[in-house]
Amino acid sequence: MHTDPSFLQGLWFILIGVLWAGYFVLEGFDFGVGMLVRALGRDDAEKRMIIHTIGPVWDGNEVWLIVAGGATFAAFPTWYATAFSGFYLALFLVLASLIIRGVSFEFWGKVPSARWRATWEWALAISSGAAALLFGVAWANFVKGVPMGADHIVHASLLDLLHPYALLGGVMTLSVFLTHGALFLTLRTTGEVHDRAAAVVKRVYPIALVVTAAFLIWTLANQSFSVGVLIPVVLAAGVFAGVPVAARKSGGLAFGLSAGAIVLVVVSLAAALYPNAVPSTTSHAFDLSLVAASSTHYTLVVMTVVAVIFIPIVLAYQAWTYWVFRHRLGRDDYEGALTPVAVLESRRKEKDSGVDPTIAGGA
Amino acid sequence: MSILDLARSQFAITTLFHFIFVPMSIGLAFIVAVCQTMHYRTGNEVYLRMTRFWAKFMLISLAIGVVTGIVQEFQFGMNWSQYSRYVGDIFGAPLAMEGLLAFFLESTFLGLWLFGWGRLSPKVHLVTIWLTSFGTVLSAYFILAANSWMQHPVGYVINNHTHRAELKNIFAVLFQPTVLLAFPHTILAAMTQGGMLVIGVCGFLLLRKRGNQVVARSLRLALPFTLVMVVATMVFGDTQARLMYEQQPMKMAAAEAQYNTVNGAPFSIFATGSFTRHPKSLSKDITIPHGLSLLATLSWGGQVKGINQINAKEQKKYGPGDYVPIVGVEYWTFRLMIGAGIVMSLICLGGLLLLRRRKVEINKWFLRATLIGGFLPILGNWTGWMFTELGRQPWVVFGLLKTSQANSPNVGSADLVITLAGYILIYGVLIATGGWLMLRELRHGPEPDPSGEDATGAPGAPAPRPELALAY
Numbered sequence: 001m002h003t004d005p006s007f008l009q010g011l012w013f014i015l016i017g018v019l020w021a022g023y024f025v026l027e028g029f030d031f032g033v034g035m036l037v038r039a040l041g042r043d044d045a046e047k048r049m050i051i052h053t054i055g056p057v058w059d060g061n062e063v064w065l066i067v068a069g070g071a072t073f074a075a076f077p078t079w080y081a082t083a084f085s086g087f088y089l090a091l092f093l094v095l096a097s098l099i100i101r102g103v104s105f106e107f108w109g110k111v112p113s114a115r116w117r118a119t120w121e122w123a124l125a126i127s128s129g130a131a132a133l134l135f136g137v138a139w140a141n142f143v144k145g146v147p148m149g150a151d152h153i154v155h156a157s158l159l160d161l162l163h164p165y166a167l168l169g170g171v172m173t174l175s176v177f178l179t180h181g182a183l184f185l186t187l188r189t190t191g192e193v194h195d196r197a198a199a200v201v202k203r204v205y206p207i208a209l210v211v212t213a214a215f216l217i218w219t220l221a222n223q224s225f226s227v228g229v230l231i232p233v234v235l236a237a238g239v240f241a242g243v244p245v246a247a248r249k250s251g252g253l254a255f256g257l258s259a260g261a262i263v264l265v266v267v268s269l270a271a272a273l274y275p276n277a278v279p280s281t282t283s284h285a286f287d288l289s290l291v292a293a294s295s296t297h298y299t300l301v302v303m304t305v306v307a308v309i310f311i312p313i314v315l316a317y318q319a320w321t322y323w324v325f326r327h328r329l330g331r332d333d334y335e336g337a338l339t340p341v342a343v344l345e346s347r348r349k350e351k352d353s354g355v356d357p358t359i360a361g362g363a
Numbered sequence: 364m365s366i367l368d369l370a371r372s373q374f375a376i377t378t379l380f381h382f383i384f385v386p387m388s389i390g391l392a393f394i395v396a397v398c399q400t401m402h403y404r405t406g407n408e409v410y411l412r413m414t415r416f417w418a419k420f421m422l423i424s425l426a427i428g429v430v431t432g433i434v435q436e437f438q439f440g441m442n443w444s445q446y447s448r449y450v451g452d453i454f455g456a457p458l459a460m461e462g463l464l465a466f467f468l469e470s471t472f473l474g475l476w477l478f479g480w481g482r483l484s485p486k487v488h489l490v491t492i493w494l495t496s497f498g499t500v501l502s503a504y505f506i507l508a509a510n511s512w513m514q515h516p517v518g519y520v521i522n523n524h525t526h527r528a529e530l531k532n533i534f535a536v537l538f539q540p541t542v543l544l545a546f547p548h549t550i551l552a553a554m555t556q557g558g559m560l561v562i563g564v565c566g567f568l569l570l571r572k573r574g575n576q577v578v579a580r581s582l583r584l585a586l587p588f589t590l591v592m593v594v595a596t597m598v599f600g601d602t603q604a605r606l607m608y609e610q611q612p613m614k615m616a617a618a619e620a621q622y623n624t625v626n627g628a629p630f631s632i633f634a635t636g637s638f639t640r641h642p643k644s645l646s647k648d649i650t651i652p653h654g655l656s657l658l659a660t661l662s663w664g665g666q667v668k669g670i671n672q673i674n675a676k677e678q679k680k681y682g683p684g685d686y687v688p689i690v691g692v693e694y695w696t697f698r699l700m701i702g703a704g705i706v707m708s709l710i711c712l713g714g715l716l717l718l719r720r721r722k723v724e725i726n727k728w729f730l731r732a733t734l735i736g737g738f739l740p741i742l743g744n745w746t747g748w749m750f751t752e753l754g755r756q757p758w759v760v761f762g763l764l765k766t767s768q769a770n771s772p773n774v775g776s777a778d779l780v781i782t783l784a785g786y787i788l789i790y791g792v793l794i795a796t797g798g799w800l801m802l803r804e805l806r807h808g809p810e811p812d813p814s815g816e817d818a819t820g821a822p823g824a825p826a827p828r829p830e831l832a833l834a835y
Contacts, residue, residue: 056474059429063466069436070459077451084440084447085771091441092782095434099789102430103796106422110800153444153773295452295530302533306460314467321475324482 005275005290008300012075013274013290015307019071021266023064024135024173025180025259030058032181034101034128038121040185040196045334047121051105053188056325058105060318062098074303078152078293079277086146086154086278090138090161097131132177133170137161140169140215143272144222145279145287152278152288165218172215175208176240176262183243183255190330201254205243212265213237219272229271236264369779370442370770373786377434379745380790384428386744389503389550390557391421392496394585396489403489408813409576416577416809417561420801425473427797431790436462442779446759446769453519453530454509457537461505469498503553504546511542513760514751515610521763528763541610544603551596552747556740558589559707562714563737566730568808574724577809586718590711597704600747601658608659608667611761613677613686614754616670617693619655620645623669630654634694641687681762688756696750703743710736 005013033054041047054061073080084091104124108117144165146156182204185197216233223229240261247254273279277293280286294300364372395418402410436458439447447454475483476491483491512518518535519528530536565582568574608615616622620634629650636642656665670687677686710732717723759766 052478056478057471059474060467060471062433063462063470066433066436066466067459067462069440070455070462072455073436073440073447073451074455074459077455078448080440080451080455081444081447081771084437085442085444085773088441088771088774088778089781091437092785095437096785096789098433099430099793103426103793106426107796107800110423111803155773295455299452299456299530299533302456302530303459306463310463314463314471318467318471321471324475325478 003289003291005294006297008297008304009075009290009294011304012071012294012300013270016068016071016075017266017270019064019068020270021263023061023068024177024262024266026061026064027058028132028173028177028262029181029184030054030061031128031132031177032179032183033185034104034124034181035132035178036125036181036185036197036200038125040193040200042192044117045331046193047117048109049189049329049331049334050185050193051108052329053185055105057318057321059102060321062102065098071303071307075295075300076277076290076293077295078288079290082148082152082154082278082288082293083142086148086156087138087141087161089158090134090141094131094134094138097127097134101127101131129174133174136170136173137166139173139269140166142278143219143269145276145281147282148278148280148286148288149282150286152286152292154278165215165222168211168215168218172208172211172265175204175211176258176265179205179208179243180255180258180262183247183251183258186251187255188328190328193331194328201247209237209240209243212240212261216265216268219268223272226271228274229268232264232267232271236261236268239264364776366774366776366779367767367770369776369783370774371766373442373779373783374438375749376783377431377438377786377790378748380794381428381431381435382744382748383741383794384424384431385503386549386553386556386740387424387560388421388428389496389499389553390555391417391424391560392492392499392557393554394557394561394588395421396492396496397584399489399492403485409580412577412810413581416804417581419804420560420564422477423797423800423804427793429470431793434786442771442774443759443769444771444773446764449527449764449769450512450760451527453512453516453528453536456530456533457505457509457512461502461509465498465502465505467498469495469502472498500550503550504542507545507549508537508542511539511545512536514545514755515539515541516760516763528760540606544599544606548596548599548603551592551599552740552744554592555589555596555707556744558585558592559710559733559736559740561585562589562710563733564805566733566736567805569724570727570730570734573808575809575812577812579724582714582723583718586711586714586723590708590715593704593708593711597701597708600701600704605659605661611755612668613670613673614688614693614751615659616668616673617688617690617754618697618750619667620648620690620694621655621667621669622671624666624672625669626656626666627653627664628655628659628667630658631694632698636691641690684757686757688754693750693754696746696753699746700743700750703739703746707736707739707743 033050037047037050041050069080072083100123104120104127108120108124111117138161141161144163146154147160148154179201182197182200186194186201189197216237220229220233239257243254243257243261246257275290276287277290278288280288295303395414398410398414398417401407402414439454439458472491472494476488476495479488479491516528517539518530518532520531521527522529561581562585565574565578565585568578569582604615604618619628619631620636621628621631629652631645632649632651634645634648636645653663655667656662659665659667670690674686678684710729713729713732714723717726717729723729755761757765757767759769
């Protein structure tokens with residue numbers, strides 16, 4: 001028997017999609033920047049500057065994932081239970097990457113020794129890359145489905161999840177987030193780091209574009225034709241193809257297009273998944289539908305009230321954070337000064353002694 | 364070890380590790396916010412140095428607490444998918460609210476605070492640390508509401524068609540007495556942990572003759588603060604225990620190793636039994652006559668139900684089976700928790716008396732005691748949670764779902780062994796690195812008192828300790 005999702009079930013599917021899209025747009029550049037710290041920073045001053053471009057925001061960005069997980073648990077508990085136990089080892093690797101990444105930021109600056117710094121830079125780069133790759137693998141499997149019977153219990157090993165389609169999805173997120181992070185750095189830095197980041201965009205972007213197009217076409221081919229999936233797929237590819245054109249005009253526009261493309265990829269995947277939560281590759285008769293996975297109407301109403309009140313507030317204060325830390329960071333801000341407080345102190349002194357402190361930046 | 368035991372071990376190990384840092388972060392964030400407020404109000408730079416010094420411990424603690432928290436949220440789905448299916452309609456809501464209302468607040472404003480020195484106005488900057496602190500406290504409320512529902516399910520119905528619990532009244536879940544008492548107990552214990560850490564660090568520095576204005580003032584603030592917090596923790600704990608006699612009599616009977624129902628029950632201080640799960644009799648039972656009846660029922664001859672009678676009653680209600688938790692564990696975790704509270708309050712009280720006699724900074728015995736005192740809140744918090752979670756067994760949701768029916772059927776022992784080894788490895792690195800970094804900050808000590816020159820703000824004077832700034 002097939003029933004269509006109710007209005008609230010549809011709304012929560014969209015909201016969870018929004019949370020994932022927000023997570024990938026925001027944490028996507030965090031991952032990219034994390035991967036590039038060692039590659040683009042030639043010395044401690046530059047590396048610190050690169051880390052500081054995301055320093056104030058990465059933790060808040062990561063909460064988008066936590067809330068996406070919590071929202072899935074609250075709105076579609078069976079989806080949460082089926083997917084999280086079914087993707088067991090893959091999720092463990094995601095968690096391990098996120099843990100190592102999170103403490104790398106905090107530990108890196110605590111000890112001024114070259115070996116210590118190098119250790120946490122590598123940890124940051126590898127864990128950022130691994131997480132970026134794994135999220136693509138995970139989403140490809142979400143959409144394609146997993147071996148699962150009528151009891152909605154997944155029987156798949158880690159290797160079952162690493163088929164070519166999923167690996168292509170992983171390469172897509174890896175290359176797209178790398179491009180996205182490099183674009184972000186061209187917006188937030190000046191000088192040599194800015195130029196090196198622009199060079200990374202030039203080199204990685206073509207790969208990202210080709211892989212994304214290939215992955216989206218494969219996604220289309222995997223299922224019966226649907227206009228609802230075709231439109232976001234075409235839009236995603238089109239918007240992403242516009243990045244180099246935009247980059248000639250404005251870095252902000254190029255970054256905006258890259259963010260838009262990421263959102264549209266999530267929309268494409270969500271459209272391909274709908275109205276299922278977890279498709280079964282064993283038989284479509286065993287697909288876990290959103291309706292079957294859903295919480296009760298009452299719980300959805302409660303959660304909708306909470307979301308309607310609090311999501312705008314969260315968006316407002318997170319946007320304000322980006323406004324506060326909008327200034328470009330330059331090498332000068334970090335030259336000789338070991339810390340942002342020292343930067344500010346030296347700037348205050350400049351001000352006192354009449355030197356014009358116009359150089360924007362410093363976190 | 365069975366699959367269930369492995370899954371339970373994983374939950375226990377990851378949660379206990381996580382819970383070293385959660386109360387530490389809650390307590391320290393509040394203390395840092397207070398220090399910064401004092402600086403904002405008085406303009407006294409000692410408070411600014413206090414803010415910066417204690418913030419370093421807060422940041423290391425928060426970093427580890429936050430990253431290990433993600434594991435907790437994911438683990439319900441990964442290892443306990445049957446539980447998640449059964450209770451998701453109810454349990455997911457407070458979890459989602461926790462993320463949306465509390466985690467966003469905490470993480471966003473921590474970033475603003477950390478990188479906002481000098482960029483935000485002092486007033487706005489002060490607000491950011493208070494919102495961070497508020498976020499940490501709020502998150503505790505939601506997760507405790509979820510846990511309280513597992514201890515005492517309310518506001519639900521069982522759907523006979525889907526065989527799962529469904530939410531009927533969210534307000535009953537969010538505001539039931541169980542959480543209204545568990546919340547202050549847990550938060551006050553977290554404040555105690557922050558306070559005892561401050562006292563222990565000050566004690567360490569004073570033993571090494573490294574005292575300065577920061578140490579002196581921190582100690583003067585932390586001693587009365589922590590005393591109030593630890594005593595209040597015990598007062599709420601006592602109230603909670605009486606509620607528990609109604610809601611989970613078995614847990615409390617096990618806490619007292621009270622095997623049979625009696626009127627005017629004595630309070631047992633020290634008892635041992637044979638090393639079996641359910642020893643039939645106790646040896647070396649030192650008791651206070653009528654003590655337990657007084658505590659539990661507030662009357663001299665009040666009736667306290669025994670394990671055997673409660674077990675028989677529950678067998679009648681829920682069907683055949685063993686409804687007794689591991690009595691030895693319950694008995695001793697309960698006593699270790701209370702013991703830790705008593706020792707901590709004595710340390711604070713002793714410190715306050717020495718403070719009055721102006722000897723707190725030189726009394727070696729007191730200073731040595733603070734070093735142990737710094738770790739006692741971890742013991743208290745750990746044993747408290749072990750008591751409350753193990754005491755609910757065999758239930759995962761009291762009266763509704765047994766732990767043995769809650770784990771993921773498709774997660775085998777190989778999966779669990781791999782991930783358990785992985786977590787132990789990663790968490791081992793975290794605790795070693797985090798502990799070493801904290802010890803390093805401890806050895807550095809706070810920024811030194813300004814000499815006469817610095818105090819006048821001589822231009823061009825190099826900052827004494829540039830790496831003292833907080834952001835990465």
